[in-house]
Amino acid sequence: MKVAVRADVVELLRAGGLSQAEIARRTGASPLTVQRTREYLKLPAPKQGQHPLKHPTQDAAFWACTRPAADGHLTWTGRVAGTGTPVLRYRDTQESAYRIAFHLHYGRQPVGRVLAQCDVPLCVAGRCLADRTVRAANARADAAFDEIFGSDAAPTDNHEPPQGD
Template sequence: MKLRADVADMLREGIAQRDIMRTLHVSYKTVTSHRIALSLPAPKRGGHPLRPIETEFHARTEPVDGGHLRWTGHHAHGVPRLGRQGKHPSAYRVAFRLHHGREPIGHAKPGCGYAQCVAPAHLEDRPMREQLRSQMAGIFGGAR
């Protein structure tokens, strides 16, 4: 088998098979056959190690006036989302868990009045909202 010098060089440099395929516009079969012919080990699976979720979360936020955090990452159906390992949890749930150390019960939502605020201390889950509603009804009277 005749080896392409560019494919062989990239394999020897340790460049990922996927990157070689994209850069040189060659097939998986071409890269694999070259790797076998050069007696190079199979590529490691798993890619890059995951950064901590706190790091991923804060990398996609931007502080705004009033102590709020604006989400600069992905949104799906108007909800801020954090893509991680093929899953897309709500940024609200991630922030709530970071601040309170537990999963929210029901939906986590900003309770501060700032639209789509993801500041961890500003998020409330269902029991927190129900308690606030009950307290407000006790102070101001319930709806008639």
């Protein structure tokens, strides 16, 4: 059988670290061409179910699935579960991107569910996320504010004293 050997496919096969499907995608060659080239070069067949990792760490995989957005928000560009929660599959696990972002931002594992506190769809900016501990602290701060200023008072961004009539 005659095999059409493409230099770009040979180079990527010999370099290793990429699946045959990824080599086909990058080069535009058919998957069958990549397979036959690998066999022609007498390179070992890839093990079933084991794909080389694109990212060396879960953190690197997380950052690869994000895009900076306006006003310090961070938009998730990766997978989204049927529930609308952004998720990251890394190695053999799937985890909420909210939990990963929370850990990266706060330096600790979250307690309970991590919820977005902003209205930006799929925002995974650490400052926009809260776990049970952060939500409880926010509730205590809100209660203290209400006790001091009354529940009808609303915080303002205006730091100037009120003007009298």
